[in-house]
Amino acid sequence: MYLCRRIPKHLQSSLKNVKHNKSTIAPEQVQSESSVVVSSRLIEELQGVVGKSNISTAEAVREQHGHDESYHPTSLPDCVIFAENTEQVSHIAKLCNNSRTPLIPFGTGTGLEGGINAIKGGVCLNLSKMDKILSVNQEDFDATVEAGVSRQTLNTYLRDTGLLFPIDPGADASLCGMCATSASGTNAVRYGTMRENVLNLEVVLPDGRIFDTAGTGRRTKKTSAGYNLTNLFVGSEGTLGIITKATLRLYGIPECTTSAVCSFPSVQNAVDTTVNILQCGIQMARIEFLDEVAIDAFNKYSKYDMNVAPSLFMEFAGSDGTLDKQVEVVSEIAQMNGGSDFKWAQEAEERNRLWKARHDIVYACMALQPGSKPYSTDVCVPISNLPDVIIKSKQLIDEAGVIGPMVGHVGDGNFHVFFPVDRSNPEQVQKIKDVAKQMALIAQELDGTCTGEHGIGLGKRELLEREIGEEGISVMKQVKSAFDPNNIMNPGKVFC
CATH class of the missing domain: 3.40.462.10 (FAD-linked oxidases, C-terminal domain)
Known part of the structure; x- marks a missing residue:
């Protein structure tokens, strides 16, 4: 069964459904390690890509996008931009890369390690408007979704098919955000984590290139063809590229x-x-x-x-x-x-x-x-x-x-x-x-x-180095440099 339909508004994981308690954040807690002011020229170029209505420099919007649900102090991006399709994401990435401007992908803001905090300023890229469920293949037990579709939205959509997507981190997180953080949850003992349940990803690289990690349209349950690029991006925390689509395993409802x-x-x-x-x-x-x-x-x-x-x-x-x-x-x-x-x-x-x-x-x-x-x-x-x-x-x-x-x-x-x-x-x-x-x-x-x-994110960088050692960190940095040589993708996360 092939579907390409926009999710009804009452099911969308919209920006206004993200809950933050602004009153608990003191002014001295809003900080950046090294703020980068986005130039007016770049703002104009970004407006040319998405339109004036899809970009904001308002402090309230920036504050909402400057923190997740963790204790980490808010760090404001210089602007927030709302993309509506992969082509726009590609143009945005290219503009930020050319100007060496930090770019931080944003799903629903439900993380717990400061993964979306704009500690170096820059552009926050909100993907919530990319909210289509592109296909559900009942016979093959898989579905393909855009970046803004949340797990509850997908399961509501699947209700009459006898299928479900079982990975449940608690929050109604976006599915591509769950890919980026390798989410898990209460069902992991039976169904595993996101790493075991992602078949393919569409990714936009910092230079604007678009590619599918398992090949265009591929959705097989296993493959031994080449490097496992899919799982390289699962858990990459937005530091290598922007995940714009995901093909996921589905399961029968018990x-x-x-x-x-x-x-x-x-x-x-x-x-x-x-x-x-x-x-x-x-x-x-x-x-x-x-x-x-x-x-x-x-x-x-x-x-x-x-x-x-x-x-x-x-x-x-x-x-x-x-x-x-x-x-x-x-x-x-x-x-x-x-x-x-x-x-x-x-x-x-x-x-x-x-x-x-x-x-x-x-x-x-x-x-x-x-x-x-x-x-x-x-x-x-x-x-x-x-x-x-x-x-x-x-x-x-x-x-x-x-x-x-x-x-x-x-x-x-x-x-x-x-x-x-x-x-x-x-x-x-x-x-x-x-x-x-x-x-x-x-x-x-x-x-x-x-x-x-x-x-x-921000909180466990030192512990990661202890866990995998200097050589492991060195290899990770080589991978980061290969995909993101200008270090624009969510800089300061995973390792300094």
């Missing part, structure tokens, strides 16, 4: 789904249960860990009454027969590890309410300290090392005397801590930064990574 929450006497018991479940080869749809601090925030914010204890949120999907067997085995494993107080959600409405509350956990954590912003960090380790890193991280949080609710996609060894932080309190900020760094160092010592999902 016949039956049920969810459960179970509490445990300790973190060790909860994580041991996760490891036991996976070692038994049980294919879970989702398995999420929340510690007692996160459960307390969860109850208060989303009006639940769960036992305030380390807990697992689990989802099972499959046919009637396989589902019953999965539930039986997992229940036995949980009880062996001291699990109790099972709460089941089988109706779609209650399941959706449960998982919406789980996705709102960042805002629930912020409500523990009114007026705070999230300082969110994540690490990922081999599953066998997960209990060790979680317990050590909780000790660090307790010793520092800060609030640190912990949430984990423990099925793939990944967990997050959402610290509420008062950015006007430098002592608290420094304590939280120290804890986050120590967590990452512990993860790296246990054969893990300093980030499983959030990316490097």
